[in-house]
Amino acid sequence: MKTEMLGIEIDDLHLAFGQTKVLTGVNLTIKPGEFFAFLGPSGSGKSTLLRSIAGFGPRPQGAIRIGGKDVVDLPPWKRNVGMVFQSYALWPHMSVRENVAFGLRERKVPGADIARRVDEALDLVGLKHLADRMPNQLSGGQQQRVALARTVVIEPQVLLLDEPLSNLDASLRVQMRRELLTLQRKLGLTTIFVTHDQEEANTTSDRMAVLDGGVIQQIGSPQDLYDRPANLFVARFLGTANILEGTVEAEGGRARFRTKTGDSLSLPDGVGAAGKNIVLRPQNITIQREAGRDALAGTVVHREFLGGQIRYLVTSGGSEIVVDQSHRSGRDWFDPGATVYLVTNTENAVVL
Structure with a gap:
């Protein structure tokens, strides 16, 4: 299930909702196969930036290149990115297997291939034995794994995670962030993880961008940003x-x-x-x-x-x-x- 690793380049990205500026002059390069985090307080623009990469929301000004191709004018389904939402957004009337298969059926994948790929995805997240259960019969952590399986089964080239752990209790969050990182390394997917929790960003990301007011304040490894903050905001926000x-x-x-x-x-x-x-x-x-x-x-x-x-x-x-x-x-x-x-x-x- 491993796919080609693609880098992401964002050049001079601007986005406003009416007169309210949400993103201002964002420039960013994410390496192929990197686990990258967007970190910042509520309202900093991190989720908006992630959704812009996915193709949701109004069209921003600037360029978003995935694997060298500018996708800013493409709809979400033509960008070949997979997104896991904070709410998991599982279909309550579908079984685990049906939820995971949904995206493949929409893409008109042959039935035999659907069965094989769904089994592979569920095996990857350790839920093959629960394939016939309904979402309301699963724990929060299991629901999160179903959302991940549903995303990776379509074999995206970029994985986008919008605060996927925020609905879990503290001990389960620790376990799931380890599983997220293990899964990302196994698949080799370029991954962007949005969080307001610095511990989550520190323990998972290769590098991260700290945002405030729609502006990137600093980019670097978690250790670099902690030890050498570029300004007082980064110093105060990181620990x-x-x-x-x-x-x-x-x-x-x-x-x-x-x-x-x-x-x-x-x-x-x-x-x-x-x-x-x-x-x-x-x-x-x-x-x-x-x-x-x-x-x-x-x-x-x-x-x-x-x-x-x-x-x-x-x-x-x-x-x-x-x-x-x-x-x-x-x-x-x-x-x-x-x-x-x-x-x-x-x-x-x-x-x-």
């Missing part, structure tokens, strides 16, 4: 970020970051003078009782036990700073109200 305001200054041949309250932190070599914010992740800050060089004095205002780690909220110089400390049995905790000192690993800091 917890401490953002301190101040200025970068030269001191003794090295760059230092001076906060608005006068505290000073050394910065790694190569950091220029541009930027007035420093981004520090909670795990790159050490909390201790003793003062030291580059240590920020603060007061613990809140503490949370998260199992594998302790999360502290510390006020320092008018800022609230989140610190994550690994939990070990017998290790002392810092109580709310305690005076502490924060030592920052600025080798991992980003100046924006």
Whole structure:
């Protein structure tokens, strides 16, 4: 069931609903066979962008090329893409087998081929033994697998997933995202996955695009975007970020970051003078009782036990700073109200 892998190129894409701009100047290249995620908050344009690739909704301005062919003027059924919707959209009056076979019957595929391909698709998602059940007799995870089988059975060259896990409970989402990735690797399909959940994007995608306000803010691997965000929106959206305001200054041949309250932190070599914010992740800050060089004095205002780690909220110089400390049995905790000192690993800091 493996098909030819095709890349996707989007050039200067614009889309508006009336006077409301939804997508603005989107430029994007997705590699053949890549698992790519569109990540962003509600209203960021990620689902609209996915639907534009599928051919649903109003015609956008710009180009959408699949395998080098511009499809922007083609109807959905001529683009050879398969889409799995958030609601699964299964026919309630049809059995699992009939749901999966529906697209093939619409394409006038011979009956013998339909039976073989449906069996292959159901076997691929592990539901061949439930082929005669009705959708209301299936769990949410099983319904999602039927929706996937119904999509891959038509042998699309691109697989589009519009928040397909959002209707599942937390533990099942973890299981299903692993199965999604395994299926995608097995089929070799170029896949685009839309989600607002950064954990889903981080654990499945080769690369992702973070959108906000219909504009792509940054493209890269999950690790690159987390470690080196391009702007404050990406820094805040991808995990917890401490953002301190101040200025970068030269001191003794090295760059230092001076906060608005006068505290000073050394910065790694190569950091220029541009930027007035420093981004520090909670795990790159050490909390201790003793003062030291580059240590920020603060007061613990809140503490949370998260199992594998302790999360502290510390006020320092008018800022609230989140610190994550690994939990070990017998290790002392810092109580709310305690005076502490924060030592920052600025080798991992980003100046924006």
